[in-house]
Amino acid sequence: MNESNVWVVIAAYNEEQVIGQTVSHVFEHVEKVIVVDDCSSDNTAMLALTAGAHVLSHPINLGQGGALQTGIQYALKQGAEYIVTFDADGQHTATEILPMLSALQKSQSGIALGSRFIGKTINLSTSRWWVLKLAIIFTRLTSGIKLTDVHNGFRIMSRDFCEKFEFKQNRMAHASEILNYISSHKIKYIEYPVTISYTEYSITKGQKSSNALRVLMELFLGHISK
Amino acid sequence: MILASFLTVFFVFMVFYSAISVRRAIARYVIQAVYILAVFFVWNPNHTTIIANYFGIGRGLDFVLVIFSVAILNGTFFIITHLNAQHRSISRLARHIAIRDALQPASLDKVMGLKE
Numbered sequence: 001m002n003e004s005n006v007w008v009v010i011a012a013y014n015e016e017q018v019i020g021q022t023v024s025h026v027f028e029h030v031e032k033v034i035v036v037d038d039c040s041s042d043n044t045a046m047l048a049l050t051a052g053a054h055v056l057s058h059p060i061n062l063g064q065g066g067a068l069q070t071g072i073q074y075a076l077k078q079g080a081e082y083i084v085t086f087d088a089d090g091q092h093t094a095t096e097i098l099p100m101l102s103a104l105q106k107s108q109s110g111i112a113l114g115s116r117f118i119g120k121t122i123n124l125s126t127s128r129w130w131v132l133k134l135a136i137i138f139t140r141l142t143s144g145i146k147l148t149d150v151h152n153g154f155r156i157m158s159r160d161f162c163e164k165f166e167f168k169q170n171r172m173a174h175a176s177e178i179l180n181y182i183s184s185h186k187i188k189y190i191e192y193p194v195t196i197s198y199t200e201y202s203i204t205k206g207q208k209s210s211n212a213l214r215v216l217m218e219l220f221l222g223h224i225s226k
Numbered sequence: 227m228i229l230a231s232f233l234t235v236f237f238v239f240m241v242f243y244s245a246i247s248v249r250r251a252i253a254r255y256v257i258q259a260v261y262i263l264a265v266f267f268v269w270n271p272n273h274t275t276i277i278a279n280y281f282g283i284g285r286g287l288d289f290v291l292v293i294f295s296v297a298i299l300n301g302t303f304f305i306i307t308h309l310n311a312q313h314r315s316i317s318r319l320a321r322h323i324a325i326r327d328a329l330q331p332a333s334l335d336k337v338m339g340l341k342e
Contacts, residue, residue: 054330058323058324077325168314
């Protein structure tokens with residue numbers, strides 16, 4: 001496996017507390033990291049650069065979907081063969097990147113989607129569990145795609161997939177947009193077990209159960225506004 | 227009388243505003259014709275009932291309300307479409323700037339030099 005062709009894209013907004021650590025952990029396994037600073041008001045960009053990442057800074061805040069697309073476009077320009085989307089807040093585990101990539105390559109699929117429900121969750125609240133399960137039912141009804149986890153930011157995509165697909169939804173609805181694309185274009189995919197950790201930081205930052213309802217709404221709006 | 231006068235002034239203003247703000251000729255003529263017709267109906271409300279009956283609607287007012295609702299929905303749809311297109315343009319521009327000004331790890335010394 002040529003790891004120099006693997007690029008990790010991290011969308012970040014006001015993550016100065018954790019971005020350095022996240023980037024460092026990823027560097028233990030992968031050589032190339034891109035941090036897309038989505039117009040943060042703190043030192044996210046500088047800390048990411050200090051940690052060794054390529055840093056792209058949006059002049060205005062676009063949203064996670066918008067930031068990921070910027071990072072993907074940049075990675076493609078750099079010659080990436082595989083692109084990993086990875087969260088900035090430390091909820092994903094960098095040690096799972098290469099095994100997931102290996103599974104993707106063996107399956108000859110276009111995309112590997114991380115799943116916490118065939119993997120592991122740490123500190124997942126009951127209310128959030130219910131919202132995620134409702135999201136699975138909603139996605140199954142609207143997209144027809146059968147997945148065990150429909151709102152996981154840990155993905156690995158092949159270059160071919162990234163050249164054909166583009167995140168048009170800038171905010172959280174990008175999560176359903178990619179699934180709708182996979183389903184409508186009959187893209188070969190795999191699900192891979194990953195670990196999602198809900199830390200005090202990530203819960204404070206935005207992974208509250210009340211925000212989970214907003215995610216459901218964004219999924220719904222993303223589906224009807226396409 | 228006061229309301230009819232006010233509506234007349236407003237609709238006449240819209241006839242002239244459409245002349246300068248609507249680019250496509252056919253759309254401009256249709257919109258202006260609608261506003262001129264609206265002025266006519268303001269001073270001849272009974273004629274709306276004649277037209278409404280032709281379309282199977284009992285009262286002229288109901289007919290006007292239906293047309294008005296359709297016009298609002300159409301206008302809202304066009305505004306949303308236009309806003310979405312603008313949003314995509316802004317996103318593309320922001321992305322272009324971010325990629326153009328990308329910082330690579332090797333440029334850290336340069337960035338630190340600038341900041342000091």
